[in-house]
Amino acid sequence: MPWWRTRRSEADLPSASPATGMATVSVDAAGRRRVEDIPYLLPKDQEELNRLDYQHYVLRQVCRGNVLAPVAKLLCEGVPVLDVGTGTGRWAMEVAEAFPRCQVTAFDREPPRSSQPLPPSVHFVQGDLLQGLPFPNQSFGYVHQRLLVAGIPLQQSRIHI
Template sequence: MPWWVFRRRRSVPASRATGQVVAESAALPPLQGERRFLQEQPYMLPKDLGEVNRLDFQHYVLRALLRANYLAPIGQPQRILDVGCGTGQWAFELCQQFPQAEVVGVDLEQVKATTPPSNYRFVQGDVLRGLPFADASFDFVHQRLLTSALPLAAWPEVVRELARVAAPGGWVELVEPGLGLRVTPAGPANEKLLSMGTQLAAQRGLDTEGAVARSLERYLQEARLVNVYMRTVEAPVGEWGGRIGSLLALDLREIWKAISTPLAAYFNLSQQEVYNLIESANQEWNSLRAYCSFIVGYGQKPFTP
């Protein structure tokens, strides 16, 4: 097994004048294969057309599971920010829901070549290096499913950065998987696949044990947000769980397939062996009636410091 030297990014407090979060560079192990990976970022999943399609699909699954695009009591916001906006689909739907609002999406790059709503604006940026907005700029700040993108050590400062750009009385909402890629109960194929995935993620400084989900409430509170609320949503994984279960199983399979080449290379396996393991895990989801969970947390920026 190759040995990679990894130096985890170390965040330092954001400047209130510039909003910049300074991070040390990291020597990251390459993620190679036929998919397109960002080699200079901790992000473990690809950035290509296949991932665009999966992210849109995942958006619809989450919306069906939560029965909403957000849970915070946001009222009628005038400015909305989606951090790590991906394909922009969540933001596009907020544009339709709040036509009076300006909706801004921030990500490393714009990945979907479509004509966005007139009240949508994309801004290229990296939350690890600070959001390019002034303090108190947005009535609603949204971020979800970035445990595969943000180093564990950076999370407290990232949430403080989200709170920095929220306006007084505005809301910050986070959504993350409760157990990462783990499902429960998990059979031997799932356990082996998870062990491989967590080792690969650990090389990039990412959360491998569900620490982010367990800490969301604390992150929000340490960012000096009030009226913090947490909700856990459990969902079946597999055809046994009906439509939602089937959709989540498909999403999980596509996630594992997306990193199958790096897994095969790292553990000296053939790609077919990894595919066989994924299929065995899929069968276990049904036979064991597996579940996964998502954690939604939100808090409000106080009106007075």
């Protein structure tokens, strides 16, 4: 275990699990909850979810929308969408609402823990991006991945996903 992470109590925490199952978590010296089995630098707790939500709203405001790529026509037609490292799932939910013909797959190491349940057009898939995406080629018409910089080590930034 890295030196900056200390388990509070083994009993409080889920045990080790396969990459596609429940994540292994710990609590660090500052009391922040962290996912152990991926090299992700940021915490995964309510405080971080609040920060991600806030950041999402700022970005949406600054960028004047959720989608900058010229894919509005495809989205209106209902192409399947993938959101890699969905975090709170906020982007996925808003895109699903804006483009009701789209099915949005929200992928992350841990499920979103939002007070708002995912709508039927957003489907969560749990997994580790660094093990490869668990979808056949050509499954999606639009893939979105935002702010995963703290989760992809340089050595693994060239994997084929």
